Amino acid sequence: MVNAWLMDNSDEDKRNEHHLSPPEYVSLEKLRADTGVLYWKLDEKNFEPELEKIKSSRGYSYSDVIQVSPEKLPNYEEKLKIFYEEHIHTDEEIRFVLEGSGYFDVRNKEDKWIRIEVTPGDLLILPAGIYHRFTLDTKNYIKAMRLFVGVPVWTPHNRPADDMDARKEYVRMQKEGFSEE
Ligand SMILES: CSCCC(=O)/C(O)=C/O
Numbered sequence: 001m002v003n004a005w006l007m008d009n010s011d012e013d014k015r016n017e018h019h020l021s022p023p024e025y026v027s028l029e030k031l032r033a034d035t036g037v038l039y040w041k042l043d044e045k046n047f048e049p050e051l052e053k054i055k056s057s058r059g060y061s062y063s064d065v066i067q068v069s070p071e072k073l074p075n076y077e078e079k080l081k082i083f084y085e086e087h088i089h090t091d092e093e094i095r096f097v098l099e100g101s102g103y104f105d106v107r108n109k110e111d112k113w114i115r116i117e118v119t120p121g122d123l124l125i126l127p128a129g130i131y132h133r134f135t136l137d138t139k140n141y142i143k144a145m146r147l148f149v150g151v152p153v154w155t156p157h158n159r160p161a162d163d164m165d166a167r168k169e170y171v172r173m174q175k176e177g178f179s180e181e
């Protein structure tokens with residue numbers, strides 16, 4: 001099951017867990033209700049049937065695989081810096097973890113960071129317009145499938161992006177309540 005918690009404000013290595021003291025975990029239900037983030041745990045060794053169902057029901061027509069590690073990702077340091085800048089996208093960010101692990105951080109309603117740990121079999125969907133960022137953990141490796149509807153647009157729009165339509169729409173949905181899917 002997904003492991004998510006509120007983060008502390010310490011400046012130490014972003015790859016550490018950054019728990020509050022004592023730790024404050026966030027349930028999947030609260031994560032979904034407060035942020036609109038969707039999560040499924042698939043069988044990491046036999047994920048195809050379930051993944052196909054989700055792809056077809058949500059219209060994900062594009063997929064590729066990204067490996068993030070000092071050895072595998074060209075311009076690794078620069079890319080990690082970009083991933084960890086707080087940003088939004090105009091579309092969903094959909095990642096299915098194949099190997100390794102990492103952290104997606106998302107802002108909750110109170111603008112506090114929730115850290116979401118991802119490991120193999122985790123399918124995470126961040127809604128368009130949500131402020132978020134990504135970092136590897138101390139193991140320094142993740143391999144993930146990226147999914148998209150149509151031609152992928154990976155452009156990050158760094159905070160502040162409050163005037164963008166995707167952000168306004170996200171804030172509206174957060175106020176009104178995210179619909180059941
Ligand atoms: C595990 S995929 C790398 C992170 C990424 O693609 C992204 O867009 C973060 O916001």
Ligand SMILES: [Fe+2]
Nearest residue numbers: 087089093156
């Ligand atoms: Fe992103």
